[in-house]
Amino acid sequence: MTDRRTDDAREEPVTSTLTRTAGRAEAPLPGARGALTEALLAALRTPPGAGRTSRAGRSPWPGLAGADPYGEDVQLALQLCYELHYRGLRDVDPEWEWDPELLRLRGELERLLLDRVRSEVAGGTDVTAELGALLVEPAGGAGLSRRLAERGTWQQMREYFVHRSVYQMKEADPYLWAVPRLHGRPKAGLVAVEYDEYGAGHAERVHAQLFADLMAAAGLDSGYLHHLDDVPAPALAVVNLTSLFGLHRRWRGALVGHFTAVETTTASSARRMTAALRRLDAPEECVHFYAEHIEADAVHEQVMRRDVVSALLEQEPALAADLVLGIQAIGLLEDRLSRHLETAWDAGTTSLRRPLPE
Numbered sequence: 001m002t003d004r005r006t007d008d009a010r011e012e013p014v015t016s017t018l019t020r021t022a023g024r025a026e027a028p029l030p031g032a033r034g035a036l037t038e039a040l041l042a043a044l045r046t047p048p049g050a051g052r053t054s055r056a057g058r059s060p061w062p063g064l065a066g067a068d069p070y071g072e073d074v075q076l077a078l079q080l081c082y083e084l085h086y087r088g089l090r091d092v093d094p095e096w097e098w099d100p101e102l103l104r105l106r107g108e109l110e111r112l113l114l115d116r117v118r119s120e121v122a123g124g125t126d127v128t129a130e131l132g133a134l135l136v137e138p139a140g141g142a143g144l145s146r147r148l149a150e151r152g153t154w155q156q157m158r159e160y161f162v163h164r165s166v167y168q169m170k171e172a173d174p175y176l177w178a179v180p181r182l183h184g185r186p187k188a189g190l191v192a193v194e195y196d197e198y199g200a201g202h203a204e205r206v207h208a209q210l211f212a213d214l215m216a217a218a219g220l221d222s223g224y225l226h227h228l229d230d231v232p233a234p235a236l237a238v239v240n241l242t243s244l245f246g247l248h249r250r251w252r253g254a255l256v257g258h259f260t261a262v263e264t265t266t267a268s269s270a271r272r273m274t275a276a277l278r279r280l281d282a283p284e285e286c287v288h289f290y291a292e293h294i295e296a297d298a299v300h301e302q303v304m305r306r307d308v309v310s311a312l313l314e315q316e317p318a319l320a321a322d323l324v325l326g327i328q329a330i331g332l333l334e335d336r337l338s339r340h341l342e343t344a345w346d347a348g349t350t351s352l353r354r355p356l357p358e
Helices: 015-021 035-044 072-083 094-098 100-120 127-134 144-151 154-168 173-181 185-197 207-217 233-247 249-279 284-315 317-346
Strands: none
Touching: 035 072, 072 100, 072 233, 094 100, 100 233, 100 317, 127 249, 127 284, 127 317, 144 154, 144 249, 144 317, 154 207, 154 233, 154 317, 173 185, 173 233, 173 249, 185 249, 185 284, 207 284, 233 249, 233 317, 249 284, 249 317, 284 317
16 A cells, blocks of 8 residues: 555644645646537636627527437536536636626536436425435445445545535535524524534544545645546536536435435444545544544434424425425435446456546
């Protein structure tokens, strides 16, 4: 395991990663993955609105006819559109965030993704049954975390970290958009959970910062979205759907369902990840990130179910179908990501778009 940090590096304080990443707020622009992202990246390097007025109501963006909603081109394009609402993109004019043509493109891409997801989930309105099902381990085991715990290699673990970095470096941010769209008990409960996600007021304990510490300890670059070029579409789709639900008030119920599903399943998977990392003799920063989630998310699950979901259904029972959609959608996309990783590993190849250094 020569790619781990040296003993001297292990002795650095946790705050060292915080210092190193403090000036790296905006994400670098990645490479294109098709005609759509090639045109989008070229546009983002120019002033907003320059020569891109649509004609006869048609989109000026190429590559949408017959586009695969789960494909690399669509998912990277959505990631770029959404990132303008987070920290922004390096060397891109911040005015692009509200450019009408870009918002029109984002809307078309969102419809593609959401239509596909909704066609592949069962739907329904029984929120209690959906949440209860999350507590029952599948007959075939617990998927990727079980595999990593039992037979994962250190290099596979590092690949897994890279896949997760696209979300974990902004952990909990998409769910904050629900706060102004809720009131009473649901709002108070959601804020209580988010307060923990952001380190209860301590910058070094913010979960995104803990993941940055994990990345550095694993010998990986801890810069914000540094690995965007390495992460394939299945991992981007997981994050993009979260952003989609977060940015639309219409989907506030789906966002709450999505968040509740994450908090319900994280404690058990974090327990297996902690066991996997200890088996691999991983750096303590890596173990700490997952160990932190075991107890915290067990508490968060109860708060989300009792104070957020139940109270929200009392206020707005019509949101039941959207809550179920959020729960089922995250399960669908997480399963797609797990299959992608396991298929690659079974074939003895990297699950990333390019191999990590050994």
